[in-house]
Amino acid sequence: MSSASPSTHTSEAHPDIFSPVTLGPVKLRNRIIKAATSEGRSPEGLVTDDLIDFHLDFVRGGAGMTTVAYCCVSPEGASAPGQILMSEKALPGLKRLTDAIHAEGGAVSAQLGHAGLVASKKITGVTAMGPSRFFNPSSMEYCRAIKQEEIPTVIDQFGQAAKIAVEAGFDAVELHFGHNYLPSSFLSPLLNRRKDEYGGSIENRARLVREIAQRVREVVGNRVAVIAKISMDDGLPGGIWLTESIRTAQLLDQDRTLDAIELTQGSSIIRQMYLFRGDVPVSEFAAVVKEPMKTGVRLFGKLALGNFPYRDLYMLEAARQFVPVMKNTKLILLGGINNLDHMNTGMQEGFDLIAMGRGLLREPDLINRIQQDHSVSSRCTHCNKCMYTVYARTHCVLEPDSHYLPLDDSASSYAVPEEHKLSITPV
Template identity: 70%
Template structure:
């Protein structure tokens, strides 16, 4: 049953910007930007969500440097990308939505084959999925990464974006500093959770210094990552409290899981082992088929599956709005999130399946998402992220049949 007193689709303030409604298209790595530059493909991709009714769409993944990439086809936030980013922002604005750039450094997830350099981590670390060695990042490099986030945020401002999202989740470099499993440093960036939170606070502070009140600043923060001895809710609450006290962020989007091990903890639902095996080099496919489920993890899908953890953060926030993510597929879920104290809601897979879902939910409270959580979209990040059940995205838009109404009209 829906609650008519909750005006989900009215404009809402997010820091210095005003969104037309509370729904954000969550970041989903896109693979549509060869050479780190925006092409027509990401413009068309995000225009669909804007035209479909979201309040804001999030461009992902935007690397703060070429060494920060996690997969091919990602945007590099430097001045070379500005013309394309401006076209992208203009297209989204013309369709009525705001636009955010997810800024990140992949750290332990950055493949050397792609970046050309050994990946960095808070401490020496071997990625259990790729078996890649990661060297310990130096203190001068930490300062350089903080500045890279600031420079990338300036590019977003110059391109006409409305917000940036700082990727502090999924055990990418900032998130891995929060993890006692990966961060074993003995300097001011290691040890207590206050020390381990220093890096993300410095990034948020630097970005706010750069952008001022021209755009909104959001952080995507892990509540827990599903790995024993790593990030869990108790310390994540402290990190969120420290960021909230700094008052450098306009919102925190709460997330779970890791890109290092057992990634299904983030997604839940079907485990696409066969599809992942097929995407690997032939020599690796038998091993992925045999051990892929154990490496990826298996967790049943439930609606609003991040809510039990996320509601712990509501009473902690004083200055910062919260964004709920995870298993939001219909209007009742949006209303539940509002009643629980969340200001905004982020949707990912459901919008990949149906970019116009928000408009349809606004028009009809009974609309349900067609997403069946098969999670085969996860594998598409190695190419062009899309819903495998959407023929236009998987195969390209079909040509009209010769006897179609459209052909007749053209004739």
């Protein structure tokens, strides 16, 4: 089994954010990653020219690597309609996408996920599953407890999805171990009440993510970088919090199966704004659903989604706790990064790379402009109105002339069950 790249966490002068960085077998031209954000550009579950153009903008705009959001490892692992299933059928389109990114000098990662209890039977056709039976208030459905004999199948599905990513020419895979999707739900003492070796202590609850990471590393070897996205805390009372997520990261670091960990926060079950922070676009969500749900969203939307003020670098306080723990694995800082000062703060704190989402959604060329003029800062207002655009094609609503907007009615949306329209599934 190959080992991860040595960590760069030292007391020496921090690296230049625009300097190249080695991530496993991959050398990125800079230390800035376009974070995974729901795209809504694969209505048939396959790569489209629209999706390719979406990611080309980020690498042309200066990002060292872009991330294709939420590629399902299995049909029952979908969290929303139109997500790409990592399969032979998707392979030709995925190859077109990676070839296009490489032609522009950029790198590209595939985020691999299984929704678990976040999935809805209305979308997948089967009852969702989690570590234990649980009622998901977002989908208004119960999930069933996954059987122990089914767990090896899930592990193998991640391995097979990683194999497809290698064949497609991706530079990295990002294992989604956050936001209470299936692997993350095993880490949660609130969601995982199992009595077998996958429940109880954090060492037991971390068993699934460690086994997934090991299988993926065995499959990909040194051909691509392997990243894991992990929730430091999920914002749910009794759920994942720092004491145990630090231990999970430490165990993964000791396994030497990962090249980097991207630190995140939040849940896809409820209080989704804990990840996003800032304005809660309740009226916009209400506008895209029918009665009686429209009234319910207006009355209870803010309560369900949560209300958390935005501040710059809002994940840093929690994320800095992980820096001393990592001995073999690089760390990626996410959350409220808008300008060069924020990026440099991340480097000074001991992070190896930074990831940006909404700021690049607003301005795909932001990195190039910051490199040319160090005083430039993102124009993102954190209004979060981009959140409800995932029901069609994700875009910044403050860019009315952007080609992110639908070109015609046929490209604007695909069918989304009404019951699913308040189920925001952050990636």
